[in-house]
Amino acid sequence: MRIALLSLLLGLWAGAALGEALLPLASPAPSPSDVLNFLLGMGLPPEFTAALSAALAAGFQTGRATTTVTLLLLQDLTKIPKEQGEGILEVLRYALSQGFIVDTGLAGSSMMNEVRKLLALGRSGEEISRVLSLRLGFLLATRAVLARYGLVPGTTAGPDAPLAPTDRLILELAWAVGDFILWEGGSPADPGILGYVQGRLCRLAALGLIPSELSERATAALTPEILAEIARLAFQPERR
Amino acid sequence: MRWDEVDELLRAALAKEVEEGTRGLAGLEERVIRELARRPARRSFWEGLKEFLRRPTPRWALAGALAALLLGFALGRLTAPSPIPQWSPNLFVIAAPGAKSVAVVGDFSAWQPIPLSDPDGDGIWTASIPLPPGRYEYAFLVDGKWVGQDPLAEEYLRTFGEYVSVRYIGGGRADRSS
Numbered sequence: 245m246r247i248a249l250l251s252l253l254l255g256l257w258a259g260a261a262l263g264e265a266l267l268p269l270a271s272p273a274p275s276p277s278d279v280l281n282f283l284l285g286m287g288l289p290p291e292f293t294a295a296l297s298a299a300l301a302a303g304f305q306t307g308r309a310t311t312t313v314t315l316l317l318l319q320d321l322t323k324i325p326k327e328q329g330e331g332i333l334e335v336l337r338y339a340l341s342q343g344f345i346v347d348t349g350l351a352g353s354s355m356m357n358e359v360r361k362l363l364a365l366g367r368s369g370e371e372i373s374r375v376l377s378l379r380l381g382f383l384l385a386t387r388a389v390l391a392r393y394g395l396v397p398g399t400t401a402g403p404d405a406p407l408a409p410t411d412r413l414i415l416e417l418a419w420a421v422g423d424f425i426l427w428e429g430g431s432p433a434d435p436g437i438l439g440y441v442q443g444r445l446c447r448l449a450a451l452g453l454i455p456s457e458l459s460e461r462a463t464a465a466l467t468p469e470i471l472a473e474i475a476r477l478a479f480q481p482e483r484r
Numbered sequence: 485m486r487w488d489e490v491d492e493l494l495r496a497a498l499a500k501e502v503e504e505g506t507r508g509l510a511g512l513e514e515r516v517i518r519e520l521a522r523r524p525a526r527r528s529f530w531e532g533l534k535e536f537l538r539r540p541t542p543r544w545a546l547a548g549a550l551a552a553l554l555l556g557f558a559l560g561r562l563t564a565p566s567p568i569p570q571w572s573p574n575l576f577v578i579a580a581p582g583a584k585s586v587a588v589v590g591d592f593s594a595w596q597p598i599p600l601s602d603p604d605g606d607g608i609w610t611a612s613i614p615l616p617p618g619r620y621e622y623a624f625l626v627d628g629k630w631v632g633q634d635p636l637a638e639e640y641l642r643t644f645g646e647y648v649s650v651r652y653i654g655g656g657r658a659d660r661s662s
Contacts, residue, residue: 316594350592351618360595361621365630365646427641444619451617451654 274311276304282318288330296333299340302403308340308411309347313356320363328369332359335376343401344383345415352453353419355379378478379422385477386418389470395462409455413445413462416454420444421474432475438468573612574653576600578634580626581607588613590622597625617654623647 280297288296303309321329336355339346347356355376362372391398396410420441424430430437442463449459576588578600586609587597600609621641624631632647633640639650 313594316596350594351616351620352591353619357591357594361591361643361648364589364595364623365644367644371644423641427643429642447652448619451619451652453618 274315276301276311279304279311279315279318282315286318286322286329287326288333292330292334292337296337299337299403303340303346306404307407308343308345308403309356310349313347313349313354313360317356317359320360324363324369328373331373332369332376335373335380339380339383340403342384343403343405343411344380345407345411348415352448353416375426378426379418381478382418382422382425382474383414385474386421387414388477389474390414390417390462393465393470395465409458413454413458416445416448417441417462418474421471421478425475425478432472435468437471437475438466441471442466571614571616573614574651575610575612576622576624576634577608577610577636578624578626578631579607580609580624580631583607583609583626585625585627587625588622589625591618591620592622600624615653618652620651620653621648622651623649 280301283293283297283300286293300309300314304311304314321332336346339355346354348354358379359372359376362375367375387396390396390410390413396414397408401408401411421437423444424434424437424440425432428440430440445454445459445463448454449456578586580586580602583602586600586602588600588611589595589597592613592615598611598613600611602609622634623646624634630646632649634649637649637651641648641650
């Protein structure tokens with residue numbers, strides 16, 4: 245009887261300890277060094293690896309990239325031809341060096357999630373590289389045009405600068421214009437682009453992803469002409 | 485009774501006891517040797533454990549301990565502080581009668597499949613996924629085939645000819661929490 249009682253108590257205690265120890269659902273995010281070590285093992289040219297490592301490390305530090313999505317992406321890129329993977333990573337490195345957000349984690353638009361989506365759709369590395377270059381073009385054009393209208397700072401912040409609310413505005417606005425042109429079949433001259441972009445910004449502001457004040461200022465200032473200019477500049481890098 | 489008579493009685497009683505004790509000691513040495521020879525050699529741990537488990541009381545104790553372990557585990561899971569913020573769950577549902585496997589992929593999983601389940605076998609597959617506020621693109625994979633148009637989505641995008649559904653989670657009319 246004493247043994248039975250002791251076993252019961254011991255079992256209850258051990259079970260409770262085990263139950264508390266198990267974390268529900270989430271696995272811990274990889275550390276920056278996990279990601280950078282994986283990158284080192286990918287066999288890319290050493291100078292390129294060094295430049296990308298520095299850009300990613302700064303991105304993890306400032307919130308322009310997350311370790312979880314980056315590691316998944318790097319793992320994916322080992323399954324496609326090396327030169328195609330390198331092309332994709334070069335676009336990401338350049339975007340980071342320009343101070344753009346390339347990964348918002350598991351919520352919302354980002355270049356890294358775009359790559360993962362296109363890989364899930366079975367698109368080739370070349371197609372993905374083209375789409376990513378266009379996305380980068382929309383980011384550069386959006387920042388250049390918004391800066392011209394005084395909506396965002398004109399200077400390039402760089403990868404080490406702390407994130408500013410305008411960084412997310414640039415990302416979301418560029419993404420909306422890009423979606424309209426790339427996936428909705430719209431043209432830069434289509435006046436429908438204004439409602440599409442304004443609607444997107446309002447929704448994101450309502451969710452708290454962009455500061456309301458910033459979103460209101462941008463939506464009030466936007467015109468079909470400004471958006472058409474962004475769309476045209478995205479395809480004409482020499483005019484930015 | 486006189487004291488000398490008492491002495492005599494005591495002496496007689498003691499003598500009787502000594503005589504009986506001496507009879508009990510006869511052959512003691514042989515008996516001890518026999519008993520030591522009868523005992524088996526030292527058992528291994530596993531043999532000992534097997535014998536222990538064969539006894540009726542420990543078997544009950546073990547069953548009770550196992551039950552207590554499970555109960556404790558459940559209590560532990562309930563009381564454990566969650567490292568994940570308590571976002572409201574969002575229901576992803578698709579009718580796919582006859583499908584062998586259904587999953588959802590999207591921004592929220594970095595496009596890794598999250599399996600849906602159909603426990604009652606009625607062809608309605610569901611998954612409840614807690615998500616922070618955001619705009620999410622997603623699609624279903626039914627037996628590995630891309631199904632991008634979810635009737636519950638708020639928008640659709642066409643990417644390389646394939647549809648992708650979009651939901652806004654976390655506020656206004658867009659919040660489709662289960």
